[in-house]
Amino acid sequence: MQSKNKNQIGITALYCRLSRDDGTESESNSIGNQKKLLSQKAKEMGLTDTKYYVDDGYTGTNFNRPGFQQLIDDIEIGLVSAVMVKDLSRLGRDYVSVGNYTDSYFPEHNVRFIAVNDAIDSDEGESEIAPFKNILNEMYARDISKKIRSSHRLRGSMAEPLSQPPYGYMKSPENKKMDN
Incomplete structure (x- = not known):
């Protein structure tokens, strides 16, 4: 889960996801809270060129989500240098797919991965606990x-x-x- 270049130029994707809305007509409270947390953390880390990718009301058990697919499209064309999520479960709850993205896809595309509440940052090396958290997220x-x-x-x-x-x-x- 290590990226190849710490001094990349590109946007930091702030990815937010929630399975079910909280009954509001507009953006859910949880998504708003995720946005605040991620923007604050990005600012603290000096990551100022940010863009939100949001999937409000989409399950984490598959990756056919419009916000996530837009994120992948932007990674493919080289716009994204880092992906930041609140925790691993926001990226997804499918152990194999999450592991594929964090261990293979992001590093192959020179994308740094940060899961704020799980204290995971691919620029700081492998996270030995991440696979176990992914399994627990899927089991949940x-x-x-x-x-x-x-x-x-x-x-x-x-x-x-x-x-x-x-x-x-x-x-x-x-x-x-x-x-x-």
Whole structure:
């Protein structure tokens, strides 16, 4: 996970991702907090030419995300010299793919990788803990998925609706869990 040249010229990509929004019409609070953290850290590190790449409402279990794909396109044309994320889980929750990007793709493209809260900076050498964090991030995604499916099965077996009532129906005033 080591980049080849510490004195690169190019933008620092500040990548933010959140799986689900927090119910706001505009940018989610978590994305806003990630942006603040990353811009502050970039400034502290002297990385002033920055650009945000954002995927708000996209899962980390695959990399078919518009903001991430734009980031890859910009790396391919040589615009990006560093990628900064809040932590490894923001890059993704697929152990193999995250490892491929951090250990192969970024170094091959001379891109520095920084995960702020995980204290990972490819310019400081290999991170021995990164592979374990990636495995835990993937396991978390699998675990939460199982819990959600289990919860839906339980609610369904208790005849509770699993979604909003269809058009033309409304929730029962006496029992909010049933439709009219």
